[in-house]
Amino acid sequence: MKIQDRVIFISALLSGIGLFPFFLVKALSSGALVDWAWCIFWLGLAGFGLYISLSKEAYEKYKRQQTRQKIVRKKAYGHFAPVAPYGGPILMIFAAVCAKCFPNHLWITYFSLVLAVIYSVWLLLFNIKHKKNIDYSGEDSQKNK
Numbered sequence: 001m002k003i004q005d006r007v008i009f010i011s012a013l014l015s016g017i018g019l020f021p022f023f024l025v026k027a028l029s030s031g032a033l034v035d036w037a038w039c040i041f042w043l044g045l046a047g048f049g050l051y052i053s054l055s056k057e058a059y060e061k062y063k064r065q066q067t068r069q070k071i072v073r074k075k076a077y078g079h080f081a082p083v084a085p086y087g088g089p090i091l092m093i094f095a096a097v098c099a100k101c102f103p104n105h106l107w108i109t110y111f112s113l114v115l116a117v118i119y120s121v122w123l124l125l126f127n128i129k130h131k132k133n134i135d136y137s138g139e140d141s142q143k144n145k
Contacts, residue, residue, distance in 0.1 A: 004059035005052070012049025015042050068131075076130040085123065091116035 003009050020042040027035035052058045073081040095112035102108055 001054050002056075003053055004056060008049050009053035012046045012053060015049065016046030020046060069127075072127055072131050076126060087123065088116045088120035091119060 020039060023035050023038040023042060026032075027039050052062050070081075073084060077084040091112050095109045095116065098112060099106065099109040
């Protein structure tokens with residue numbers, strides 16, 4: 001078995017070896033449902049990463065999907081394509097900073113979090129819409145008349 005992508009392989013190992021046991025011990029000691037959910041999440045992420053990094057077919061499919069996503073983003077957002085997917089996390093970080101700096105004004109935090117969710121849903125729907133209209137060779141599928 002040959003490793004197809006070292007970065008994905010190392011990330012999968014770190015999440016499987018480092019984070020899964022941490023949450024497993026935490027879940028076994030506290031019994032909280034959230035900790036069990038985190039265990040399942042990290043184990044699934046590790047399994048998915050190992051599957052992609054060790055299987056040639058899965059790695060090629062993953063790379064095709066990543067290439068298609070880059071084409072969709074470039075066509076949809078133009079020069080803002082590299083930063084467009086990070087609007088939601090940026091708003092979440094802004095909300096965390098506002099919660100820490102302005103603890104008496106929680107409406108700023110809530111507003112930023114709501115904006116982050118709205119932006120993420122809009123981005124998802126926008127990408128789905130543009131994915132249908134774009135040929136993956138990089139050209140628009142609708143001919144200019």
